[in-house]
Amino acid sequence: MVIRTIANDFFPAEITNYFSMRLRGLSHRFSSQLTIVIDEFRGHVVNQVFEAADAYLGTKTATPSIQRVKVGKTDKDNNLSLSMDRGGTLVDVYENVEMKWKLVCSQVPSHNHGDVNSSQRSEVRHYELSFHKRNKDLVIDSYLPYILERAKLMREENKSIKLHTVVYGRWDDDEVIFKHPMTFNSLAMDWELKRAVMEDLEMFTNGEEYYKRVGKAWKRGYLLYGPPGTGKSSLIAAMANHLKYDIYDLDLTDVRNNSDLRFLLLSISSRSILVVEDIDCSIELENRESEEAEAHSNQGDNQITLSGLLNVIDGLWSCCGEERIIIFTTNHKKRLEPALVRPGRMDMHVHMSYCNASVFKQLAFNYFGIRDHGVFEQIEKLLEEVNVSPAEVAGELLKKNSNSNAEAAFQGLLKFLHEKKEKGEEETVNIPSSVQFSTISINQSSRGRGRGRRGRGRFRHSGR
Structure with a gap:
């Protein structure tokens, strides 16, 4: 230190800096x-x-x-x-x-x-x-x-999960934190169907090498269909929280044309979920390959075509990004264009149906922490005879939302189900239980403790 001070006093700064650098160089060597x-x-x-x-x-x-x-x-x-x-x-x-x-x-x-x-x-x-x-x-x-x-x-x-939406043809810059509390543990859904979805998600997230080996884009499509109030949006929230994937909520009426749609796809991050809710109601998808479609293409500023949407979800552009999930929801599956929901585009078809025994038991546990009660058998029997959505059952239970009112809530639900039955609003649907492996598809129906005469919750699964 003394030598450095003396040197600074008697020698110019350029000389002292030079020797200092040389000494440091020798030291490092x-x-x-x-x-x-x-x-x-x-x-x-x-x-x-x-x-x-x-x-x-x-x-x-x-x-x-x-x-x-x-x-x-x-x-x-x-x-x-x-x-x-x-x-x-x-x-x-x-x-x-x-x-x-x-x-x-x-x-x-x-x-x-x-x-x-x-x-x-x-x-x-x-x-x-x-x-x-x-x-x-x-x-x-x-x-x-x-x-x-x-x-x-x-x-x-x-990581906090973020929810994105389209504003003026672009994803909104203001990130919204997704704080939906739904998880698979609390999701009121047929337990066999829930297990199948979770297993499929597990295979997808661990399937990077598999997708590379078979030469496919690392993406997965899910079609959620069924009556209103059966838990389609809740299932999406549970999937996002389970995977910690951001959600991109796409309203097709906010997109002008196929080019803008491609731009939005390229702007989506990997490890994300693209959601198009009520796809049958948002816009009328026309296929421009037909002259008839050209003549009837009258949707104002919206010029998205069926072929444009198909190219985005399953064409060359779909390979621009990895580990993406695409989810379509609809209340009316039969209204959808078959090309839109075929395997490779919508790989797993999940039927979200009316409330059954396992769904009701999950709701009862969520609201009151009760897994069994003397009136459960009566309620489960009525659920086999009446078409009622999980949202309707939850609404009845919510009227008495404390543990001390569990008895009153269950009695209120019994009264509600009896009234539904008396009004004759139920619809009987005969869906046989079957497992079809020839097309790698599975149809399941479960009725609480056993098989009922009407299917509640089924899925169609098309490979990985």
Whole structure:
């Protein structure tokens, strides 16, 4: 220190800087340490390695080597986020090798004098990772990829699901946090059908290598059909919460033409769910290959064609993105164009039907925490004779929504079902139980404890 002060007094700054750099160079040449610099940005793009290191090191803040920790949370996060503070150092151990991290921050001139956050944005940050030179291959080939994978899993665990909608032909920039509480545990749905959907989702999410091997885009289509109030929207919410996928809610009346539709598809992130609800009611899809369709194409500004929609969900454009789910819903399956719902486009057809014993028991547990009661047998018998949606049953139970009123709620539901029966509003539908493997499709009907004479909940499953 004394020598440096004397040198600064007697020699010009250029000379002292030159010798200082030469001395540092000699020191580095004979040093056994190697330092990797990880900048926050690569050009104008955020460096993914920096982001991953920032998230990973946040989980190591309990180590004795670190004394200052930053904590924060945004609307997009489910949990508090920890990170190193400026100038902080941390020692991590990976496969018995010490890795020394340091967060280096420096200020750059800011031109946004009226912005209170300008000082943060004018700060340049980078991590310095130091280790013994002999461990270079371990760090590059194993340690850093490990950090990237760990950070990816952490982001998924801490991720808030977002709901997107179309505004002026583009996905809205203002992200809406999806806070629907529905899960598969609380979803009032035929238990066999629920299990089949969950198993199919599990196969899909773990099927990256399978889809590559068979040469198919990594996507899955679900057609949810059935009367109103049978839980189609609730099933979508449960799927999104189960997978932690963002939801893109597409109203086709907000899209002008096929080009805009393709643009919207390209703007959807991977690991997401594209939802088109009531597809039979939104617009009249015309196939422009026929002259008749040209003559009757009178939908105002909306010029989406059937062929355009088919190309988006199953053509070349559908390959632009991975791990995507497409869901169509309708109350009237027979109104849909067969080409729209064939295997490869809508791979699994899920029939959301009227309330049965297993659906009612789930609702009773959700509202009152009760799994069995003396009147359950009477209610289940009436459910086999009356067409009533889960939403109607839930509405009756909601009228008495405390545990002390469970008896009154069940009696009220019995009265409601008796009145429905007396009015003759029920419709008898004979759907035989069957398993058809010749077309890789399955039809199931379950009636609580056994098979009833009328099917409640069925699905058509077309391969992976």
